[in-house]
Amino acid sequence: MSVLAFDIAQFFPSLNHVMLLAILRKQGFSSFMGRFFASYLVDRFTSYLWGSFRSGPRQADVGVSQGSALSPVLSALYIAPVMKLYHMQAVALKTSLLSYVDDGTVMAQSKSLDENRETLKDAYALLLCLSVAIGLVLEHSKTKYFIFDRSHSDYSPPIDLGYAPYTGKNLLKPNLYWRYLGFYFDRILLFYKHVRYYSTKALSLVKAMKMLGSSTRGLPPKEKCLLYRLCVLPIATYGYRLWYSEGAQCKKALSLLKTMQRKASLWITRAFSTSPTGGIESLAGLIPVHLHLQKMAGRANFRAATLSDTHPLRLILGQDHHKGTQPHPCAI
């Protein structure tokens, strides 16, 4: 599988109001809603406050404001026609387009990486046409290219996007790791890099926490245990559902987390540095990491039942869980 991750330049500020209102009208929202958003978006003013100084009103009439509660919804509605038109026009390309606010990805799946490359090139050109039509600008220099392949070959053909700077002799080469929403994806999806990144982060946190207490002064052990469970474990296990499941090969990843937990339990109990791991873990009241993950994963499985009927995760599950809604084409 090959993936092209693209970035939309200045996404929130660049949304066009006239276009947004037209899209809302076209999507069937009532004229009352249209008028509300027209008043909400157009002719906005902002003033800055610094101590006792207050600036005069300045026009803040660009796009939707960053950090506003309505912005993600409005931007999703804005980008929806692009996705719809793309799906209508790119049927022959057999690619899928995903987008998380302004982080978009095009994926191509086939047996051959060269074939994927050609498909992605066409898909990118089409996407660019659609974005320009709606008033959005793609930043070509921030476009990234990744290859996911479970075979042992390291063949990674570069791609000629056809737009500067990735054209002619300067081809876009695939990256080794892809950081998306804080997850590190590697070529064979083993997520070792991801676990290494987060366990190192947690370990440095444990080392930094040493200044909070020694064996004679500082925090009492109960507080240390609480601190570790609240502030370190959630960082270390971030995104564990990607790599931890029943029967997954994660011995190497788990050993990193075990090392981290051993350091933490040594800090909590202040036992000698060569004490047996199991003993200090039990004294510190920390369940072994693999059992902790097993518990969290087991509990998370059932949380899918609390999702709404049209949630994407529910739609890709087996037919018993769709509750009458249209399942995803890739449903199991």
Added chain:
Amino acid sequence: MSEAFKRKVKGTVMEIDRHLPELTESFEPVASEARPGTRLMDRLPDQVIFDDCSSLLEQDALEAHERDLFTILRNVRLSDDTVYCSVDASLPDNTQHQAVSVAILYWEFEEFNRVCHVAGRVTAPDAELFAICSAIILATQQDNCEKIYIFTDSIASARRAVDPSLHSGQGHSLAVCRTLAAWLAEDSSCTITFIQVPSKLEWSIHKEAHDYAKDLISPAGLRPDTSIDSVWKAVTKRSQETWTRMFEDPSYKGRNFLHLERLDGDALKPTYINGGVWLSPVGDNLLVAVRLFRCILNHAPIGLYYK
């Protein structure tokens, strides 16, 4: 995807698909009753009353509460517009049986209805919630009823019964909210009162419900109902048991780990609740804790020891 292929594929989504049928409960994440502003407790907070006694730990306070309960019971028996119910649940101590929820309804001095439901393999608050739900639905169907009194030993379940948000037993809560919203809106003088009866009091009508629940022993069958809390509890229990088994192995805990026992002779088992078995009694005193831990581990590297 064929069944044979499904078995070969591993991953999180496959795991969810495999385990989700173990949970029989269904939820309404966006129920209209749970919308802020239209919730039962937002609209009619004055007509739902909770009589809480969670702070009653001493014997004197309990006896005073029991006297209050008898006063309330006398008053509700004398009034002719009040239905009072006693609810309880019974949980089996093995996995072959399932929980039972019981509600007994009274009008003046007479008992006029009693129901007993099998609640499935659920936790105690879920079974109690089911009992409260069936009591409320039956009581609101009674003509000329303006006040409902519910005697329960779990006030937390009573609070859950009027909370329509996403939680274990949400279906029962939604049923309660729908019924009560219609019933309370009819007349502003209608009220419902939840009164806590600690089960150790073994008090009058609550004892009757308790005994009735204990009488029915229902086998679990092949596929009993489960709630999300009960399946979560089972997962947690499984991990905890694996840890306990691991702890029995000296190569895990260390060969010189000091064997300690409880007063009743049971060996100490590791747990992570409230800081663990060893940490919770001494966890606030740093010096004592460190000495204790080093003694229990009985381990010192030679180099460090001579330093």
